[in-house]
Amino acid sequence: MAQTQDIELVVNGETIQASVPVRTNLVDFLRDHVGLTGSHVGCEQGVCGACTLEVDGVAVRGCLMLAVQANGSQVTTIEGVSAKLVGRQLQRAFVEHNALQCGFCTPGMIASSIEYIEQGGASDRAAIREHLSGNYCRCTGYQSIVDAVVSVIDKGAAA
Amino acid sequence: MSGPLHKFDQPNSYIGRSVERPDASRLVEGEGCYVDDLQLPRMTHAAFVRSQYAHANIKSVNVDAARALAGVVAVFTAGEINAEVSPYVGTLTHLQGLRSPPQLPMADRVALWQGEPIVMVVAQSRAVAEDACEQVRVEYEPLDAMVSARQALDNDKARIHPELDSNTAWVKDVDAGDVSAAFSKSDVTVVERTFQFGRHTGVTVEPRSTVVEFNRSDNTLVFHYSGQAPHMMQAIIARHLDFPEENIxxxxxxxxxxFGIKIHTYGDEIATAVAAKLLRRPVKFIADRLESFTTDIHARDHRIDGKIGIDREGKIVALEIDDLTGIGPYSMYPRTSAIECNQILNLTGAPYDIENYRARGTVVFQNKNMMCQYRAVGHPVAMAVCDSLLEEAASEIDMDVVEIRRRNLISDDAYPCTSASGMKFADLSHQKSLQRLVEMMRYDQLRKDQVELRKAGIYRGIGLVSMVEVTNPSPMFYGVGGAPISAQDGATVRLDAAGALHVSCSITESGQGTNTILAQIAAEVFGVDIKRVKVTTGDTAHVPYGGGTWASRGAGIGGESVLLASDALKSQVLEVAASILQTTPDTLQIERGVVVSSADGSEKISLDELGRIVYYRGNELPAGVNAELIATRHYKVSDFPFVFTNGAMAAQVEVDIETGFIKVLDFWVVEDCGRVINPKLVDEQIRGGVVQGIGGALYEECLYDDDGQYLNATMADYLVPMAGEMPDIHIEHVETPTSTSTLGAKGAGEAGTGGAPAAILNAVNDALRPLEASIFQMPMTPERVLNALRVS
Known part of the structure; x- marks a missing residue:
């Protein structure tokens, strides 16, 4: 239990050094040790998508990756997505379209939406719905989230 | 009616405008603060050992190894926690005859459902607490489990509570008119069906979450709560942990x-408060997903025999239902687990003009997790039963389903009126809403398309529902029965020295946009820019006393209290302004933060200047002026037990008869929730509600085996609607403001969940009808659809 390992990673542009228990997953590390509570824990088994965040340019489940596996990585959480234009555009679009109610799934939804747009995803409602089907939302019924993503793509997300 | 009339319908009014939510901006930045985000000094973390069996004697519990583990702060047995708590009983006096034994937070000698907490571990981290739980040894003697409601009802000898003479908790009968005589008339077509509604649950993405702090010096307890009714929790903790209420x-x-999940008394949360008190340090308990599925309240679980009689003109002559429902081993405290059955008895057939109505409800205990109020309590069952029977009957006499509704829906000019079950209705618009729905969905064209597609082997179905929703409850809902649940809400509105408005209100926000609509109302009624309104909710130390947000009461009751307080404050401010300006209040108005002449709109004094005079330079005020820049008002519904809304909905589905899969192609809603304060927020409440309703109709079910073992307690196994399966949902409104308030707002939070299952059920059966197959069980899984097709 007490076994720990030293790690160094860059989170939202800031270098973090820590000694972490090897069993600690990435999202718990970010929330409890780094103090970035924007990523949320909904199921701890990779299904709900609330803890989705970006590690080295790839959207991952923060609960399915150990903190030690992120050693040497670049991590972006919801607190850091506004550094990118597409992140800012999505944040604005989510507010404009009321694409969130309780907001608990939102950080993961935005991470998955960024992934979709950065992969060159089309402004196609069915394709967006398909891509976001790894993220639970119990409040909105999803339509407004699709509206928000469509609006960002249609406006032309700058690189 | 109270207060003056307001010009809500002007183009520049904040009321009726889709104002963006200030809370949303915060949440998209990751700047929310949910309970699990709290990190307090010396905070500890709780985990629970829970019963592996649905019914077992607990022969022994050994916690020695757990106590010895490094990082463990304390291990509490059920006896140690329960000793600090006075028992609670989930009954209400107005639900006459309802019984439930006294309940305590944890299982000491007998466990009555799988998941009931037995041992609590408190440690320096949740991980260590879970490690220690694994070291606890519990010796069980398994007992027979009463799992299905039918089994529990029929098996009088195997009693869940030996001190009771049966497993029955409550029976209620309604008998209006002469049902038997109506059914026996020669020109009446009688249709009977049996409906089954599986258990499902709320699956909030944030699990139940609690942090409790105890301060010994002043004997106060701070309960950080992820829930809807702070004052109710305050009263419950005070009562059962023996604190003065004001110390909580x-x-x-x-x-x-x-969604109603987080508004009940859960043993693990009460135990968390006890542990904080005993340890004198903060304790955090966050349910994991397994705990959520096995211990968050479940809902539905009804088996209903339904019978409808219609005459040759399609007029309903009688309706009869017999509901059997299982609620787990106790009636949940303090709202009780009989309310859903009671709602079903009250609401079945409520949209229609029915003279002869008979209903029986039987509520039984069983060895399953407890059942209680989840979004749209009883509505989806009541609407599905009546509207399915109606569409089945229409088919029998070869009448169109829209036409049969037109002939039976209560006429829009018939209000106020009372239903056969005693519900008082006013200001509804069933006929107009149905007409609007038919136009919006292009009903006639869809029917033509359906015929063509069937020729090509494509089985599409169209299903409708006309529904009512119980909103804005009066004290007749809970308070009259003795529960510490307030039906009134309060609002305080104050003007600060900078001319900004501060609103605090006893309703709560969990994403609906409550705080936003309160700001809209205050800004409009008082007369400031909405950016200058700050809203506080969800803290018993800072808001007036009130019920919170449930039963779609936030806008209608909380909103009205803000309207009244804003209006009162406006009068007070105008009095002060008049005294400063040496004129009379009736010559002045407040517009966009400035006191202006009501005659010509010329600016007289800004609110920030007025604030500075009152707060900093009171010496400038004329003698005798009492400048109170704060007003509090409370509001409750008094003329009616509830304020009903109505709606009409329709679904179009396609059934794959090879696989049994159902695709929802389209969904339409016409909702009449009275005055719409923020159209976008209302539409999103309805859409989210519809999707939860579709979940109940097609996917969601808490599955137990015959021993009461929960089989699908993970998010991967318990299916909820995901983005890829859901259609876009089209919404229109009819606005018939309630005459019970100035604002005229009714609730809208539960309509979608209440109505959608009926529309989906009817659409599926419409699709299956040419194959002479039918289904009356929810969720309508592919397996059940295929079985229905095989039977045919």
């Missing part, structure tokens, strides 16, 4: 979904 502070910051 309940704080609900951001709440990650609630």
């Amino acid at each position: 502070r309940v704080i609900a910051r951001d709440v990650g979904g609630s």
Whole structure:
């Protein structure tokens, strides 16, 4: 239990050094040790998508990756997505379209939406719905989230 | 009616405008503060050992190894926690005859459902607490489990509570008119069906979450709560942990979904408060997903025999239902587990003009997790039963389903009126809403397309529902029965020295946009820019006393209290302004933060200047002027037990008869929730509600085996609607403001969940009808659809 390992990673542009228990997953590390509570824990088994965040340019489940596996990585959480234009555009679009109610799934939804747009995803409602089907939302019924993503793509997300 | 009339319908009014939510901006930045985000000095973390069996004697519990583990702060047995708590009983006096034994937070000698807490571990981290739980040894003697409601009802000898003479908790009968005579008339077509509604649950993405702090010096307890009714929790903790009520502070910051799940008394949360008190340090308990599925309240679980009689003109002559429902081993405290059955008896057939109505409800105990109020309590069952029977009957006499509704829906000019079950209705618009729905969905064209597609082997179905929703409850809902649940809400509105408005209100926000609509109302009624309105909710130390947000009461009751307080404050401010300006209040108005002449609109004094005079330079005020820049008002519904809304909905589905899969192609809603304060927020409430309703109709079910073992307690196994399966949902409104308030707002939060299952059920059966197959069980899984097709 007490076994720990030293790690160094860059989170939202800031270098973090820590000694972490090897069993600690990435999202718990970010929330409890780094103090970035924007990523949320909904199921701890990779299904709900609330803890989705970006590690080295790839959207991952923060609960399915150990903190030690992120050693040497670049991590972006919801607190850091506004550094990118597409992140800012999505944040604005989510507010404009009321694409969130309780907001608990939102950080993961935005991470998955960024992934979709950065992969060159089309402004196609069915394709967006398909891509976001790894993220639970119990409040909105999803339509407004699709509206928000469509609006960002249609406006032309700058690189 | 109270207060003056307001010009809500002017083009520049904040009321009726889709104002953006200030809370949303915060949440998209990751700046929310949910309970699990709290990190307090010396905070500890709780985990629970829970019963592996649905019914077992607990022969022994050994916690020695757990106590010895490094990082463990304390291990509490059920006896140690329960000793600090006075028992609670989930009954209400107005639900006459309802019984439930006294309940305590944890299982000491007998466990009555799988998941009931037995041992609590408190440690320096949740991980260590879970390690220690694994070291606890519990010796069980398994007992027979009564799992299905039918089994529990029929098996009088195997009693869940030996001190009771049966497993029955409550029976209620309704008998209006002469049902038997109506059914026996020669020109009446009688249709009978049996409906089954599986258990499902809320699956809030944020699990139940609690942090409790105890301060010994002043004997106060702070309960950080992810829930909807802070004052109710305050009263419950005070009563059962023996604190003065004023020493309990309940704080609900951001709440990650609630839907009625987080408004009940859970043993693990009460135990968390006890542990904080015993340890004199903060204790955090966050349910994991397994705990959520096995211990968050479940809902539905009804088996209903339904019978409808219609005459040759399609007029309903009689309706009869017999509901059997299982609620788990206790009636949940303090709202009880009989309310859903009661709602079903009250609401079945409520949209229609029915003279002869008979209903029986039987509520039984069983060895399953407890059942209680989840979004749209009883509505989806009541609407599905009546509207399915109606469409089946229409088919029998070869009448169109829209036409049969037109002939039976209560006429829009018939209000106020009372239903056969005693519900008082006013200001509804069933006929107009149905007409609007038919036009919006292009009903006639869809029917033509359906015929063509069937020729090509494509089985599409169209299903409708006309529905009512119980909103804005009066004290007749809970308070009259003795529960510490307030039906009134309060609002305080104050003007600060900078001319900004501060609103605090006893309703709560869990994503609906409550705080936004309160700001809209205050800004409009008082006369400031909405950016200058700050809203506080969810803290018993800072808001007036009130019920919170449930039963779609936030806008209608909380909103009205803000309207009244804003109006009162406006009068007070105008009095002060008049004294400063040496004129009379009736010559002045407040517009966009400035006191202006009501005659010509010329600016007289800005609110920030007025604030500075009152607060800093009171010496400039004329003698005798009492400048109170704060007003509090409370509001409750008094003329009616509830304020009903109505709606009409329709679904179009396609059934794959090879696989049994159902695709929802389209969904339409016409909703009449009275005055719409923020159209976008209302539409999103309805859409989210519809999707939860579709979940109940097609996917969601808490599955137990014959021993009461929960089979699908993971998010991967318990299916909820995901983005890829859901259609876009089209919404229109009819606005018939309620005459019970100035604002005229009714609730809208539950309509979608209440109505959608009926529309989906009817659409599926419409699709299956040419194959002479039918299904009356929810969720309508592919397997059940295929079985229905095989039977045919």
